[in-house]
Amino acid sequence: GQSLEQPSEVTAVEGAIVQMNCTYQTSGFYGLSWYQQHDGGAPTFLSYNALDGLEETGRFSSFLSRSDSYGYLLLQELQMKDSASYFCAVRPNTGTASKLTFGTGTRLQVTL
Amino acid sequence: EAGVAQSPRYKIIEKRQSVAFWCNPISGHATLYWYQQILGQGPKLLIQFQNNGVVDDSQLPKDRFSAERLKGVDSTLKIQPAKLEDSAVYLCASSFRIVGHEQYFGPGTRLTVT
Numbered sequence: 001g002q003s004l005e006q007p008s009e010v011t012a013v014e015g016a017i018v019q020m021n022c023t024y025q026t027s028g029f030y031g032l033s034w035y036q037q038h039d040g041g042a043p044t045f046l047s048y049n050a051l052d053g054l055e056e057t058g059r060f061s062s063f064l065s066r067s068d069s070y071g072y073l074l075l076q077e078l079q080m081k082d083s084a085s086y087f088c089a090v091r092p093n094t095g096t097a098s099k100l101t102f103g104t105g106t107r108l109q110v111t112l
Numbered sequence: 113e114a115g116v117a118q119s120p121r122y123k124i125i126e127k128r129q130s131v132a133f134w135c136n137p138i139s140g141h142a143t144l145y146w147y148q149q150i151l152g153q154g155p156k157l158l159i160q161f162q163n164n165g166v167v168d169d170s171q172l173p174k175d176r177f178s179a180e181r182l183k184g185v186d187s188t189l190k191i192q193p194a195k196l197e198d199s200a201v202y203l204c205a206s207s208f209r210i211v212g213h214e215q216y217f218g219p220g221t222r223l224t225v226t
Contacts, residue, residue, distance in 0.1 A: 004154075033213055042116075042203065042217035043155065050213075087154045091213060099168055100215065102154030 002026040004088055004103030011109045016078050020106045022071045022088035029090040032064050032071045033100065038084045046086075047073065075108075083110045114138065116218035118204050124224045130192035133221045136185070137206030143167075145215065146179055146189050147203040155203055161187065162210050194225045 004024040012018040022032070031050040035043040049055050049064035049071065061074040075082055088103040117136040125131050137144050142163050147155035158177065160168040164184040172179070176195070181187040191198055201222050205215040 031213055042219050043205075044217070045214045048213045089154070099157055099160060100155075102156070105152075105154050 002029070002090055002092055002101045004090060004101065006086075006088060006103045006106045008104070009107045009109065011111060012078055014078055014080060014110055014112055017074065017076050018078060018108065020073045020075075020086050020108065022073075022103055024069050024071070024088070024090060024103075026069075026090055026092060026101075028093045030093050031091060032062070033089045033091070034060075034062050034073045035087045035089060035102075036084050037087065037105075041084075043087065078110050080110050080112075083108055116204055116206055116216055118202075118218035118221055120221055121219060122222050122224075124226065125194055127196055127225050128193040130190065131194060131223065132188055132190045133202050133204075133223075135187045135189070135204030135218060137187075137204070138216055141206035141208050141216070142184070143207045143210050144181055144187050145205040145207075146187070147205065147217075149201045149203055149220070151200070158189070167210065191223075194223075196225050199223055199225045 006022050033048045034046040036046050037043040047062035049062050052064050055062050059076045064071045085105045085107045087105045089100045119134050144161045146158045148158050149155045158172045159179045161181045164181050179189045201220040203220045204218045207215045
């Protein structure tokens with residue numbers, strides 16, 4: 001089976017950089033995804049790591065280390081609109097290829 | 113392009129009643145998913161369709177939940193009879209390919225069972 005753990009809450013100041021971690025236990029997976037969800041909204045795709053290392057998309061970067069069973073999402077130049085919940089998710093490489101298993105989520109609060 | 117459509121957005125029912133949710137995926141997306149998201153948790157996959165066939169329903173409580181995607185386009189998820197613990201947001205998502213890592217989610221239906 002798979003389990004993904006994330007810190008429940010993180011608070012950061014506007015303009016700062018924040019890192020949200022994801023540690024996982026899984027028998028094997030294709031890649032690690034990140035989704036953003038505003039209160040009352042739909043999850044939206046942010047980033048995907050198929051390989052170890054850093055992927056950068058604008059202000060968002062995601063990192064994966066399979067040897068450490070660890071990944072993180074990095075947000076730079078924080079804006080108030082970044083206040084949301086962030087979920088990591090894995091696609092196991094057993095059974096159905098694209099069945100996403102989501103983590104517990106980190107609620108990010110950006111303050112002035 | 114139009115996103116994933118869901119209706120209704122909100123539904124309040126009493127326990128033991130039945131309810132149905134509807135989803136229309138993004139045009140051309142063969143894979144459709146139904147997720148349950150309980151407050152404060154991540155989405156949990158209930159059922160996955162590839163065209164009109166079920167690919168995975170291992171986490172669907174089949175004694176009370178059912179879903180169909182008869183023509184391989186829109187889909188309906190039904191709960192009968194509802195329990196208090198079914199109170200959650202029901203999210204529909206779609207992807208172009210069965211192995212696609214990016215899924216597109218609809219706005220969800222918030223169900224309250226009293």
